Amino acid sequence: MRIALLGGTGDIGEGLALRWAYHTDHEVIIGSRDPEKARAKAEEYETELSSRGRDVKVNGFTNEMAADRASVVVLAVPPYHVADTIEAVADSLDEGDILVTPATGIKRDDDGFHYHPPKAGSVTALVTEAAPEDIPIVGAFHNLAAGRLADLDAELGVDTLLVADDPDAKETVRLLAEGIDGLRALDGGGLANAAEIEALTPLLINVANNNEGLNDLGVRFQ
Amino acid sequence: MRIALLGGTGDIGEGLALRWAYHTDHEVIIGSRDPEKARAKAEEYETELSSRGRDVKVNGFTNEMAADRASVVVLAVPPYHVADTIEAVADSLDEGDILVTPATGIKRDDDGFHYHPPKAGSVTALVTEAAPEDIPIVGAFHNLAAGRLADLDAELGVDTLLVADDPDAKETVRLLAEGIDGLRALDGGGLANAAEIEALTPLLINVANNNEGLNDLGVRFQ
Incomplete structure (x- = not known):
């Protein structure tokens, strides 16, 4: 399968690109607003993998172009670039393509990190509003520490939660997620359940920041 | 130490009462609006422990009376009874006492369970508003499945997150939490970080409901 990582030069994009290229036979394509940057990063990943x-x-x-070539398109961009990225690639999405959203809204104040969703209620809801109607949306990979994901020496041993209203799209992304060693994909329900999953990300950062010896935290449901 | 579980006849109260009485030497006191009910439940717990x-x-x-006798007072009541329970016991709280809040706001709709905080922003914030100013508040035990907690045959192997602005009170509750076999207490930061912790509880219920074989879920940060 061909997977496009839009914003694939950023931290979560890097982690997913490396993991899929390393652990699976899926073809990974890096997208960026700047194609030179995309090519340079893609070469970096090739060197690391080699x-x-x-x-x-x-x-x-x-x-x-990345979205055009792929059947699974991951919006690995910050939440404030989600809407304009979708707008830019909307014409490149074909029937049968799947849009995956790992982004979450976070703000920081003196007390730590907090969930700060867009007006739509969650970043996932924002994606649903912005995406073409016939393209199924899957929320996934929200709660993975980017640094740990991008370090192929690091064992994962954590869960990722999937939300979607289209069961076939959810199953496709579940298989992609479980192709990554040490990652377990669990069903989080429909798209309407995304906010609580996105809110877990600032919590993970707070817990890592407040507890010695815990870094790049993920979560295991048990 | 004497721990009062207000609403200690309910499910999370039962679990904490049994675990502390079973795993530690702390004295557990059950509180209820109805003292007959409190006594009947306390006897049930004694029989189970015996x-x-x-x-x-x-x-x-x-x-x-339960709050008056204890130095750690756990508000194991539903979120809509938090304010009136605090009002009822306010005169029974002395300097040095600690108020612990495990409650979270949850609503259910067709999609599943959602975080539904009170206007204060979180149940923890509501407790802070309602409590006497000189009594430190600790948020804890939000993300424990009550049924698993109350089943002394069930291994926990999960985490609980603590939030507090008073470091001594937080440390006292950390030691109480870690006295329970299989429970690890982690620092979630200050009281202002409570909402994301409370929001994890409906998420745990959604994940349990959507994944075969996962029941009474807790969470491990790793």
Whole structure:
């Protein structure tokens, strides 16, 4: 399967790109507003993978071209770029494509990090509003520490929660997620349940910041 | 230490009462608006503990009398009874006492369970508004499945997050929490970080409801 990581030069995009290219046979495509940056990062990922004996091609393109080439399109961009990124790639999305959203809204104050959703109620809801109607949305990968994901030496042993209203799209993303070693994908229900999942991310940062020895935290439901 | 569980006849109260009485030497006191109910439940807990070779006294009182006798007072009541319970026991709280709040606001709709905080922003914030100024508040035990907690055969192996602005009170409750076998207490920061912790509870219920084989879920940060 071809997976496009829009904003794939950023931290969560890097982690997902490396993990899928390393652990699976899916073809990973890096998208960016700046195609030069996408190509440079894609080469970096190739070098990293090659140093681990994994010689695979990772291509970099504009977000539009990356979305056009892939059947699963991951919006690995900050929440304030979600709407304009979708607008930019809307014409590149075909029937059968799936849009995946891992972004969450976070603000920081003196007390720590807090969930700060957009007016739509959650970033996932914002994506649903902005996306073409016939493209199914799957929320996933919200609660993964980017640094740990991008470090192929780091064991994961954590869960990711999926929300979607389209069961087939959810199943496709579940299989993609479980293709990553040490990642367990659990069903979080429909898109309307996204806010509580997104809110877990600032909590993970607070817990890591307040407890010695806990860094790059993930979560395990047990 | 003497711990009063106000609303200690309810499900989370039962779990905490049994665990503390079983795993520690703290004296557990059950409070209820109805002292007869408190006494009847306290006797039930004694019988359960005695059947496991643990012969300890558990007393039941009105919430006021339970709070008066204890130095740690746990508000194990539903969120809509938090304010009136605090009002009822305010005169029974002395300097040095600690008020612990495990409650969270949850609503259910067709999609599942959602975080539904009171106007104060979180149940913890509501407690802070309602409590006497000189009594430190600690948020804890929000994310524990009551049924699993009350089943002394069930291993926990999960975390609870503490929030407080008073470090001594937080440390006291941390030690109480870690006295329970299989429970790890982590620092969630100040009281202002409570909402994200409370929001984790409806998420745990959604995940349990949507995934076969996962019941009475807790969470482990790792």
